[in-house]
Amino acid sequence: MNRTMITATNTLSQLQKQMDIASHNLSNVSTTGYKRRETSFSEMLVQQFNNHPNESPEINRMTPAGIRQGVGAKLGQSQMVADLGSLNTTNRPLDFALTTEGQYFRVLQQTENGASLRFTRDGAFYLTPTGQNENMLVTSEGHAVLDQNNNPIIISGDASNYKLLDNGRLQVQLNNGGSQEIDLGISLVRKPQFLEQVGGNLLGLPNDLAALNVTAADIYTDLNGQMSNGIALSQGMLEQSNVDMGKEMTDIMNIQRSYQFQSRSISMADQMMGLINGIR
Structure with missing residues (x-):
């Protein structure tokens, strides 16, 4: 398996976790007092290749020296957002809202x-x-x-x-x-x-x-x-819950696009390996 497949496969599993969290938020949009969770990603292990033995020609270089090759991204944190939800008046004597x-x-x-x-x-x-x-x-x-x-x-x-x-x-x-x-x-x-x-x-x-x-x-x-x-x-x-339905739907669509992109990367890598193996 080449690096493209490794990177895409690692990221796919983490995108699925992000999708699960966003879906859980959306399913609790009507749950009393529910607090949504937000996710953030971080880069996984990165390999550095220093391909410039002579640094003098690179003095005015604007980008970092060398080549960095990663193996995908991981779900770094799932953080609960404690913002207050809207208050719904019920006039029921045993209903209480923490404000x-x-x-x-x-x-x-x-x-x-x-x-x-x-x-x-x-x-x-x-x-x-x-x-x-x-x-x-x-x-x-x-x-x-x-x-x-x-x-x-x-x-x-x-x-x-x-x-x-x-x-x-x-x-x-x-x-x-x-x-x-x-x-x-x-x-x-x-x-x-x-x-x-x-x-x-x-x-x-x-x-x-x-x-x-x-x-x-x-x-x-x-x-x-x-x-x-x-x-x-x-x-x-x-x-009420502090889940914004519009935001969660947008996040889910973005996650789906990222999922499709990573899946397409695996397909393309597989096609390239097939072409190489077919060369005689």
Whole structure:
């Protein structure tokens, strides 16, 4: 296989990964609180040929000396874009929208390895009965919403009204005339690039924090106590995804063109090798 085929083959596999990410963005254009991802490429291993043993004639040369031969490009980074999405008014009392970048609700996901802490921007919450006249606040996927102490939020009795107070505190009016106040568990994620998408519009901490030389405290901070003053939350609204459909469609078309170009390079290299092998 000649260098043209090697370069094109290496790049094709990376273009497929870029296509998968762009397609994933496009498929989540209507997902509440979804954050799109952007990709960037970097050059793979390059070989340098110094074909000018005498550099004196090259003093005024404007281009780099020698010949650089690469072996294709690779997907260097897939970065989450934390820009705010537009806000959609629902007037539903259990819909909440975080109006500041970097803030996330904390939820508990039950997995085959046990309960795991997750983060989400999707503030569409519901109630599910747990027995004994109690209801638990959950996400649309049924994951328990956590309070400031990372405990599932349990509402004792039947609720008649919900009111969002300052600092992320939810006041629940009960049918028996009483009330219950709950501090929603919200975290500020300073390094979202370390979070992994785990499905269901949830983000989780990586399993290899030690290998990445970071700790959970480096990635996020719980907005509890005095820090809850920074919580920006609106009731009766939901944040839409920040995916621009037009941009994603344009990116997909550009990726398809690049894919076709690399495929054509392989075909041309194969034809050239066939001509050479046919020479007698």
